[in-house]
Amino acid sequence: MSRHPSSSVQSAREALATRLREIRLDSGLTGRAVAARAGWHASKSSRIENAVTPPSDADIRAWCSACGADGQAEDLIAASRSTESMYVEWKRLQRTGLRRLQESYEPLFERTRTLRVYCSNVVPGLLQTPAYATALLTEIAGFRQSPNDVAEAVTARMGRARFLREGDHRFAFLVEESVLRYRMGDAATMAGQLGHLLAVMSLPSVSLGVVPLDARRGMWPLETFSVYDTDRAQVELLTAAVTVTSPSEVDQYLQAFARVGRLAVHGADARSLITDALDALP
Structure with missing residues (x-):
């Protein structure tokens, strides 16, 4: 091997x-x-x-x-x-459906004080609405041919969102502007999702940055990843979930997050990009 x-x-x-x-x-x-x-x-x-x-x-x-x-x-x-x-194929993780996988993250989220999430393809799970999560997880279940327990998985994912409002947790999210434009579900689903982003970004525990499409790149768009405190990172590939615990590797993801963060806009400028995406919906 x-x-x-x-x-x-x-x-x-x-x-x-x-x-x-x-x-x-x-x-x-x-x-x-x-x-x-x-x-x-x-x-x-x-x-x-x-x-x-x-x-x-x-x-x-x-x-x-x-x-x-x-x-x-x-x-x-x-x-x-x-x-x-540390390296597990999604088909193995999801062989009994999506609900158990969603529930398995609970202990990790519970003990994490600072979570950093970068997404270049979809809205981060913690920030998703039920309709958006349903559209996304339905597609995932179909693509990976896993048992269809999407409704239960969505309920579990929505339950995890309580950490945004409970406990001593801090969340830093970075998304590419294209995430706001990618159509997951119908126009009503996207409108609800973008409106939800405008609401949750005002929470004291949440920082949401958006990397504009016209940003002069210093760091290229990366695969979606999350960093739990400073000792664990999880990277989402098409076929597998990769868990990184080597300090030098985790540090690289922290450095990448910081560099992408310098490209992002926050506050009123981020709201403007979200509003623009809302206005562009038919």
Whole structure:
């Protein structure tokens, strides 16, 4: 298996491989001896130790058993599962529908004090109206052929919006002006959504910036991403959700957010762009 496209995932895989190698060295065994005791080819031990092949739960248990370190197996399995959850295909996350995925974000939102969100394609989820969310999630469910529980998923998403008004949370949103123009649903849906943006941007916990179409770019339009405090970022690709925890990578997203923020307008100027988009609706 080649290196993972996310350096956070690759670093976590390498850290796990290093722990397994240390367990082997502490036991005084060679990789070939571990392979013989585990009942697999010697090359597999090498691939595991060099983070070429991610070990399965059974592989980790066999490795620890061979090295007389059974007590460490469960912690290592937990670390391995955490690593693999950093890059998860949407079809896996949404295989039972959209509602459970929406609900799964609740604990993360609950403990996050400062959330930064950049969107170049749609209105951020926390700022969506029920009609807009219904139009978007209906399209997502159809495209990914997931079970149609859109109504329940929309209810869960709307419930999460309470964090805009409750608790000690701060939200900074940046959207490209094109987001205001992209038609999600019919004209009435878009009118309601744009009007909602005008309302929520006045909340004390919310900062909403809009990057004008004619802004002289210093930072190119990026994929949608969110940064939770300063220790986690989530990036939304077409096929997968990527969770970034490596400090250097999270810092890059924070830097990108700051650079995009310098292109954005806020307050009255942002309201003007939203109003222009409203006026352009048929």
